[in-house]
Every structure is written in structure tokens, then in C-alpha cells.
């Protein structure tokens with residue numbers, strides 16, 4: 001668990017447009033950093049949310065090299081020769097004397113409340129159809145809510161937002177140790193006990209990388225999609241970064257009988273997050289394996305944190 005020390009140095013190495021099967025184009029950003037050798041990512045919705053480290057002009061760099069790195073405005077098309085101007089869209093990036101991108105209303109998103117998810121990698125939940133956790137469901141929902149204007153009483157991102165995807169599998173212990181933790185859970189431990197029995201912290205993640213990536217993307221005011229109070233505090237880095245709202249992520253299985261994951265394992269996972277990790281799920285926790293846990297409130301509310 002990181003304390004709020006100095007920020008890691010992050011460098012966006014490359015950005016590419018990804019047309020999605022669900023509609024909007026997203027921009028996948030790959031980061032290097034000075035803390036670990038993992039390829040942490042930012043999935044950015046919105047062409048104008050721009051990484052300062054990617055767009056910074058480099059000595060003797062050609063426009064072609066900028067376009068190949070993904071440091072361009074507007075859209076790429078065959079025959080395009082200039083990265084910093086898109087004549088079709090009438091957009092031109094501005095830079096200051098040492099090559100830093102200048103924040104302009106027309107070309108760079110900034111200072112607006114931005115819907116953000118800081119998501120930790122979970123191979124089992126995102127790729128192996130696991131019903132032990134809701135990570136895959138949360139990843140999908142984050143993308144959906146960022147694309148939507150609103151869903152019920154939750155204001156969406158209207159096509160602008162960021163999913164910071166941290167390669168911190170297994171709350172930082174890695175996939176191999178997480179598989180051992182699963183076996184301990186099948187032997188009766190909960191997710192916290194299993195980590196501790198394997199001589200790991202309950203949660204060994206470092207969210208400072210997430211803070212540094214959001215600051216690099218010029219995000220200042222965060223509407224954070226999470227139930228984890230630790231993430232809310234970890235996103236604060238005044239004066240550059242501030243969490244203005246926590247937007248809850250209610251498990252789909254709590255909002256409909258058909259949707260979402262229904263399994264005894266997910267109930268144990270959610271119960272442990274609430275009872276032992278203080279997660280802020282606001283719905284009455286009605287689990288088939290236990291009585292109603294009185295919730296602190298009976299409606300889904302978003303906390304506005306000023």
C-alpha cells in the first residue's frame with residue numbers, strides 16, 4: 001500500500017485509436033514508469049484528453065515520428081504528413097517554448113469533471129469468465145457509463161473519461177499467488193485471510209501510478225467509479241488532482257435477477273469487501289447465504305466530496 005509520497009515518473013510511450021465493438025473509438029495509452037517494469041495502461045475515451053508526456057515535442061523529432069507514437073490531433077488518414085494540425089477538422093495544437101503542450105479550449109480537455117475508473121488487472125474476472133469476483137463486470141460497466149450521458153440517477157461521461165488499468169493482478173500479489181489464495185478460499189479462508197496466510201498484505205497495491213497517469217492526462221477533477229474508500233483517498237493529490245465525487249458501482253446481480261454474476265463465491269467476495277475492507281456499497285446487502293445486512297442507507301447515492 002503506498003502512502004501519499006512523491007509521485008512516480010510516468011511516460012506515455014505510445015497511443016493508438018481502437019475502434020470498439022460497442023461503438024465509440026477509444027485511445028489506448030501505454031505507460032512506462034520509474035517504479036516497476038509493468039506496462040500500465042490508460043483507456044481514454046475522447047480524442048482531446050491528451051497525455052502531456054506523449055505530446056511533448058522531442059528534439060529533432062519528425063512529424064511522421066509523432067504520428068507513429070500517436071502524438072497527433074484529430075484523425076490519421078493515408079497521406080497525412082503533419083501531426084500537430086488536422087486541416088479537415090480545423091484543429092492545431094499549440095506548444096510553449098520548451099515543447100510542452102499548451103491547454104487550449106478547442107484541442108485539449110482539461111479542468112472539467114471527468115468520469116474515471118482506476119481498475120486493477122484481474123485475468124480471471126476479465127478473461128477466464130470467473131464468477132469469483134465482479135472485476136470483469138466492473139470493467140465493462142465503467143466503459144458503458146463513460147460512453148453514456150446518464151443511466152438512471154447516475155450521470156455518465158457523455159463520451160469522455162478514463163479507465164486507468166493498473167497491472168496489479170491479485171491486489172498486487174500476482175496471478176500465481178492469487179490462484180493459491182483461491183485454493184485457500186476453497187478451504188474456507190476469505191480473500192483477506194488467504195492473502196495474509198500467504199504472507200502478503202490484504203491489499204498490496206500502489207495507486208500512486210494511477211495518480212501520476214491521471215495528472216499526465218491533464219485530469220484535475222475526478223468523478224471516481226468505485227466502492228473502495230482507499231481508492232477515493234488515493235486519487236487526491238492537491239492541487240493537481242482532486243476527487244469531487246464517488247460514483248458507486250452496484251453489482252448487477254443486486255439490481256436485477258437476470259443480470260450480473262450469481263454465485264456463492266461472489267457473495268463471499270462482496271461480503272468480505274464490505275465487512276473486512278470497508279467498501280462503500282450502499283445497497284442493502286441481501287445475500288442468499290446470510291440475513292440482510294443493514295446498510296447505512298437504503299438508496300444508491302453518489303457521495304459528492306468537495
Ligand SMILES: Nc1nc2c(ncn2[C@@H]2O[C@H](COP(=O)(O)OP(=O)(O)OP(=O)(O)O)[C@@H](O)[C@H]2O)c(=O)[nH]1
Pocket residue numbers: 118119120121122123132133134135138168169170171172173178181182191195225226227228231249269279
Ligand atoms: N488476492 C486476491 N485478489 C483478488 C481476489 N479477487 C479479486 N482480486 C483482485 O482484486 C482486485 C480488484 O480490483 P478492483 O476491482 O480494481 O478494485 P476494488 O479494490 O475491488 O474496488 P472497486 O473499485 O470498488 O472495484 C484485482 O487486482 C483482482 O485481481 C482474491 O480472491 N484474492
Ligand SMILES: [Zn+2]
Pocket residue numbers: 122124125126132133134135136
Ligand atoms: Zn477479479
